[in-house]
Every structure is written in structure tokens, then in C-alpha cells.
Amino acid sequence: MKLTLLGTGNVTGCPVYGCDCLACQRASLDPSKARLLCSAVLEVNGQRILIDANHPQLQTRFPAGSIDAMLLTHFHMDHVQALFELRWGIAEPIPVYHPDDPLGCDDLFKHPGLLDFQPARQALHSFSLAGINITPLALNHSKPTLGYLFASENGRIAYLTDTLGVPDQSWQQLLRHPPKYVVIDCSNSPLHRSGNHNNLSDVLELAHALPDSTWVLTHIGHDLDEYLMQHPNCLPSNVLVGHDELCLSL
Template sequence: MKVTLLGTGDTTGTPTPGCDCATCQAARERGVERTRFSVHVADEASGDALLIDFSPDFRAQFLRTDALSLPDAGVVTHVHFDHLDGLGNAYRLFDDLPVYAATDTDPTTGESVAETVAGKYDYLDSIALRGVAPRRSFAAAGFDVTLVPVDHPPLLCYGVVVERAGAKLAVSGDTTYAIPEASRDAMRDPDLLVADGIVPAHLTHHHPKGGRHPDADGVPRTFGTKHMTREGALALGDDLDADRTRVVHAAHYYPVEEAFADEIAVDGETIRL
């Protein structure tokens, strides 16, 4: 299994347009980016490819990594624009693209993720929307995939477990540290965990809600109400006994001296499992 981190940033990405903070400047100087979130998973022997989330940066991501094949199927974790709005790029690129999303009804929207995606992209005849029940494995592009509920209020959101030929990838989804235990059980023992870590814990005082879910030393593992801190993402990797953890969904608010630390992913990273 070959995993390519196409997009490793938050909603504005790094560098952020119009921003001259030290982190954005350093990213430009280094020639690195963290665009909006997306993960490409491929079986190199068969050529099968699965895409987790459709970044608004879809076109640019695939053009700059043109060695990657377009996906044979896709999965949508939730309906925030930075994970979904790239699906419009399916126009004229695909004849029949299966797209999988959860069927549980979100009390906030009154629709499931599958229903929202189907309604928003009803003009795309090339998309075959397939609703799936969370916590139940299904086959997508030859991979065994499971959507697991996580904690990203006010909307329902899902982590993703992908398995094939003994290799296991877990993607946390956008979430706080309060991932339900049943979901943690499904994610446990991955070869790779791709985990949401939007900012370092010492920045939680900038959020109106502060930090939550402190560890034994009082370090917040949740930033505000929707995302993990860097420390929370790494702690989740330890909790799940992940062989390797890559921190993604990173914001440009990381101080420049921390923004390019080894554990924080940048676009284009490739990991073979």
C-alpha cells in the first residue's frame, strides 16, 4: 500500500494567501505547501487507487504529483468545504466514480453526509454516490474500508480505516481527542496514522474555548471544540500503538521554529506500508 499525502493543511493552507507571517514566508522560501486535506492510497501491484476526501486543491495536487493515477473510488469524511468541494473536479475527468459516504443522519443538517454530497453534486452524472453504514467494512477500489465516528461538532465526521494485504492505514478525520472507544478499537495497531493536529498545545489560549482533554501533565490534547493539538495527534498515535504517525491539517499559526518539525507532514509525502 502506497500512501501519498496530497494535502496536509487546514482550511486556508500554508502559505496562506495574503499572509506574510514568518511561517508562510518560510514555506515559500522552502518551496513547500500544506494545501487542503486529501490522502491518496494506491496498490502499486494492481494500480487500484482510493482517494480520501476531495480537496478544493484537487487539480493542483494531481498536476504536481502527475505520477499518481486518478482514483478509482473516493471517500468523503464530512461536508466541510475543505474536504468536499474538490469533488466538482470529477466533471469530465471520470466516467463512473464511486464515492462513499456515511448514511447516519446528522441532527444539525437533517441529512447524512451521503445525502448532502448527493444533493450538492446532483449535476455530476459521473459520480455514483454510495451510502455506507459507519462501523461496517466495505470494499472500495479493492481496499477494505471502514468509516468510524469521531468528534467534530457540530457536524458528524468520520475517521477512515483502510486495509489491504496485511497493511493498515488509519486516518483520524477532523476530530478532537475524544474519539469514541469503539472507533479507537477499529483504528488500533495501524502501520500509519494520519492525525489531525491543527496547532501546538501552547496556542490553545488563543481559542475562546481554550484547550481540553489534558494529559497527565496538563497539556491540552484538544484545541477548542473541533481539532486535536499536535500533542493530541501524537498521543493518539501512542494510544493506538501506531507504527508511525504523521500530523496533518496543520495551520500556518504554528510558530516558524515549530512549523517544519519532523512529525508535521507537508504535501507530497509518500509512505509505503
């Protein structure tokens, strides 16, 4: 089982248009430090599962027939925007698993095209896909949002974005079934607080409570990147800064 982080940025990505902070200057000069919007792809048992759909070269990166299914965390535009073009493609239907949000995003439900929207997933109601067990985990966000706990015979990976903290029922599931890797929303530096996203202090508290897991930061804003540049030794050994194209394998 391999999870590749296609993008690790928050809604603005990095560099941010018009910004001259240290992180944005670095990303402008060094493309390896740039961040696309947050999404990922899981490859397991010969199948490919896309997690959110916002990659700017999605159709080039994943030609017709190469996506076996999609998991959506939520229906905010920055996580589903590539679906609006993809849906009118000429290809076999793609099963799309998603949280229970009747509003969806714009007219995706009304005009799905090749997107085969499955019945809404419910938190803690596990299902099988590509030969592995997937448990949806409720998250704290401004729209109905699910994280996902992937369990194969080789171990577990959790993918948790977008969220502020982790709801108790979801946290208890992680404690009962500790993942090898937890990919976690960490949008802001400790100097900034958001009502819908973790900052670094929030994540460090979670990582301290589940120390045997490796915590991988994603959905990263440029202010956090700048903070990490200025405080290079602030992370414990079980917390890693994610970057675009990072692969986590079990």
C-alpha cells in the first residue's frame, strides 16, 4: 500500500499570488518547495484510488482508465474543482465515495457525467475497496467532512483533512487501531488560529498523545512554511513536514 501526496498546500497553495514572504520567495525560486492544493492517491493491490480531485494536471497525470475510484473528504471547491472538467470525459464511470452532504458542490450531483456517486459514507461504517478496509472518520470542519483510515495486511495509514482537532469518536478509533502514518491537516503556524483547520500547536498535541505513529503535515499554509524556516528544530521526531510527491509505503 502506497500513499502519494499529490499536493500539500492549503487553499492558496505556495507561492501565494503577490506574496513576498520568505516561504513564497523560496517556492518561487525552488519548485521543490512549492505546494499544490491538498490531495493524494492511494495505490494498493494494483488499483489506484484518488483522494480529492484538484490537481491542475489531473487528466494528464491520470489518463482515462487509470483511476479505479475516488474518495472525497468534503465538497469545498478547492478539493473537488478538477471534477467539473473531468466529469464530461469519455471513459468508464468512476465510483466516487463521499460524506453525507446533500448540497455537494454546485451542480455535481445534478450533472455527474462519468462520476458514479456512491451512497454517502457514514463515520465509522467501514467498507472494502481494492482489497483493503476503509473506515471513514468524522472531522471538524465547516462542511460535512470525512477522513479515512486505510487498513491493509501490512498496516494502517490515516488521512485527516480538513479539520480542527479530531472528534472523540474518531480519536478513539485511532487509539484502538494506531496507524503507522497519520497525514494531518496543519494549515497554520502556532501564531495563527483558524476555526476550521489545525495549527502546529494542535497537531503537536495530537502527536504527543499518539507517539508511536508518524505524523505527516499537509494542507500547509505559507505562514507555517515561513515559521518552520525560522524554527528549523521545533518538531519532535515523530512529526514530518509533508511535501508534494512524498510517498508513504507499507
